[in-house]
Structures are given as C-alpha cells and as structure tokens.
Amino acid sequence: MLSNYQNQRPSQLKMRVCTYICVVIRMKLEQAIQTQGFASQKQKAGVNIMFTAYMVKTRVTQCLKPFDLTPEQFNVMRILKGKYPEQMCVKDIASRVIERSSNIPRIIDRLVTKNWVQRATSAVDKRETVMSITQEGMEVLQQASTALDQAHLLSTGLSDEELTLLNELLDKYRG
Template identity: 40%
Template structure:
C-alpha cells in the first residue's frame, strides 16, 4: 500500500517531505510488529536492544555509558532499562570494587535463554520485510546511511 493510501494524504510539499514522512511511518509500522513479537517475553524493544548489546560483549561486562552509546534509540533511559531487566533476572549489576562509581553490567543465563528463544523466531519477523529483495535491502541501507551522513 502506498503512503498516500496509508495516511490518506494525496499531496506532499516535496518528494523529500514524502520520504521523511514515509520513514517515520514505516518506523512506526516496524516498531508495532517488533512490539508484538517481544510481548510474549515481557520485554520492550529498548530492553531487547540492551540485551543484544550485552550478549555481544558476553562474557565481558559493560558500563552503562558503553551500552548507551550503542543503543538504537539514543533517547532511551538506559539506567531505567537496565534496572527493569535486573528485576526480571535478565541482567546483573555489580558495583566495581576498584571504583564505586562504576557499575558493571552483564547478561545472565536467563537473559541469554530469552534471546535464544527470540532468535528462533527471527525468520518470521524478517518475513515481514521479505517483500524487498536482498539487493533492494542493500540499496535501502546505503540510502539510509547516506541520509544520516
């Protein structure tokens, strides 16, 4: 379906405006799909992002600032996200013995197990965007990278 049909708007001020609105609309569409796939695991997309970051450094711990710098949504409250994940038993937070201001964060075995289950469903999630070819996905990635450059 076209953007015009989805948002019931026939005209745009420019192709650039339409492109910007299309990116925002599509982002919301993808977010909605992602929320649905993560709901059974009682985690948000932002919490999922933190878990994936921690898995990438596993078994090494990470500091909060390092996690924040790698997050997809830079406006997320990483402190709050880590605390919610800690309460669910998915991450550990340990105050560094050498520097009490430093908190070392790591993913737990339970957190790794949750990610493994979600990974098993990744194909279904990616099927949502399989309407574009690999070459089109590469071109889309190139264009989006260029836009942010």
C-alpha cells in the same frame, strides 16, 4: 481462540502470535496516511521514513510482547550479549542504544528484576557498577531474536539486492 493453542509449547505459541501479528496489508504511503500527495519527493521520503519506522517499531513491539520484552530492553540485552563475557557500565550501554534515552537505568532495573541482567562492582573502579547478561537472559534473547527473524519484520517483500540498496540509501540519508 487461544484454546486451540493450549497444547502447543510456549515457544510455538509465541512464534504463531508473532507471525500472525506481523501479517500486514501492503499499501502505498498516500493510502496509509490518507493524503492526496506531497509537495516534493523529499517531503514524501521524510514522511515515509517516519511512518515506516513507526510501523516497524509497532510490529517489533507486538512480536516481543509474548517474551515480556520491550524493544528498548531487547536492544540493551543485545548490546550486552555483543560484549559478553565482558561487562559494561550504564554510560557505555546508553551510548550504543538505538533510541537515546535517560531511561537506561530503569530499563536495566527491570532486566535485573527478571534475572536477565546482573549487576556487579567494577574490578577496575570500585565506584562504578557494571552489567552483564545472564544465561537466562541469553536464552530469552535468542528466542526473541528467532521470533523476529521468522516474522521477517524488516525484510518483507524485499530481495537481498533491494535490502542492500535500502541499507546504502539509509546510510547515505543519515550522512
């Protein structure tokens, strides 16, 4: 099957793989998790949020795979790009990631090895190490972001008004 795609540029193949992976058959939550029902709407909402978060993360993971990126690495690179050209210390990066983890130094190590992030000594405090995204890292991040956008991972089947409402409800849910 891959032989059909050998003449395509890597970015085209990545987009095709991502789009293919992200095609999902829509079904109700009860069908997806094979249950008869829930004790309350509150319980259903909680399970629905957890199930949807898992589904989105799985789809994002599959979409980022051709770029040799994990969602956590993507998140760190996105944070560094947001501060570019400024540098950030590990503690500041860790405070901004979506999933809190003590794994941030290892994630950064992998990104440094790939030459997507660089380390330097802070000009303010020589004891502190700071990170910044490299030009190569920016290019990979841009390609991966484009693939995620084109796959419509987060907005499948929702209008702009529905997405606005969803965002408002999720903000309210988190308090």
